[in-house]
Amino acid sequence: MRQGAAAVGSVVFFVVAPGVVTGVVPWWLSDGWSAGGSWSWAVGALGWAVLIGSAALLVHSFGRFVAQGLGTPAPVAPTEHLVITGAYRYVRNPMYVAVVALILAQGLVLARPLLLGYGLLAWAVMAAFVRAYEEPTLRRQFGPEYELYRGVVRAWIPVLRAYDPAARPADGA
Numbered sequence: 001m002r003q004g005a006a007a008v009g010s011v012v013f014f015v016v017a018p019g020v021v022t023g024v025v026p027w028w029l030s031d032g033w034s035a036g037g038s039w040s041w042a043v044g045a046l047g048w049a050v051l052i053g054s055a056a057l058l059v060h061s062f063g064r065f066v067a068q069g070l071g072t073p074a075p076v077a078p079t080e081h082l083v084i085t086g087a088y089r090y091v092r093n094p095m096y097v098a099v100v101a102l103i104l105a106q107g108l109v110l111a112r113p114l115l116l117g118y119g120l121l122a123w124a125v126m127a128a129f130v131r132a133y134e135e136p137t138l139r140r141q142f143g144p145e146y147e148l149y150r151g152v153v154r155a156w157i158p159v160l161r162a163y164d165p166a167a168r169p170a171d172g173a
Contacts, residue, residue: 001070001080009072010062017073018058018095021122022102029114036112047108054101061087061095075133082142084149089162092155096126130155 001009027033064086065072069079073095087094100123107115138146145165153163 001072001077003066003070006066006069006071006077009074009077010066013072013074013077014062018099018102022058022099022106025118026103026106026115029118030106030110030112033106033110035110036114039108039111043108043111047105047110050101051105051109054098054105057087057094058098058102061098064088075137078137078141082138082145082149084153084163084165088153089164090153090158092150092153093126093130096123096130097156097158100126127156 030036062073064083065079068085069081069083071077071079091097100119103119103122104116107113107119135150138150149163149165153159
């Protein structure tokens with residue numbers, strides 16, 4: 001796939017998938033993003049910081065699919081190359097981490113416990129999808145390259161040291 005087509009497909013998927021999950025549903029659950037109460041200013045500030053950071057992470061992660069993968073995050077138009085640059089050097093699922101963080105951040109900013117629960121539910125659904133569909137698909141598509149990556153980089157909690165595909169273990173494992 002050419003980068004232009006990958007970019008267009010990624011933008012469409014961005015609007016459809018995370019746009020609904022992090023935009024439409026939280027808007028609906030919070031009655032038009034209205035505050036459900038008030039928490040301390042520190043909780044609100046933390047929420048805003050997480051919201052801004054996770055939005056940047058989500059956009060960055062989509063960009064990696066276009067720039068490195070030459071494809072989209074959509075299963076119907078997958079990448080040609082395993083994406084292991086940028087945030088993917090630290091965590092295997094930065095898009096999902098960003099989506100969950102965006103939902104939780106909205107819960108903090110709006111003082112809406114319902115959004116916190118929705119964030120946890122969204123994570124559970126995404127984790128099941130990753131385990132049942134994405135990991136087996138990546139294993140089939142990229143074989144040993146994916147297995148090496150999977151053995152070094154965790155799925156949900158970032159590693160502190162960036163993954164370097166050139167630095168293979170000494171025993172060849």
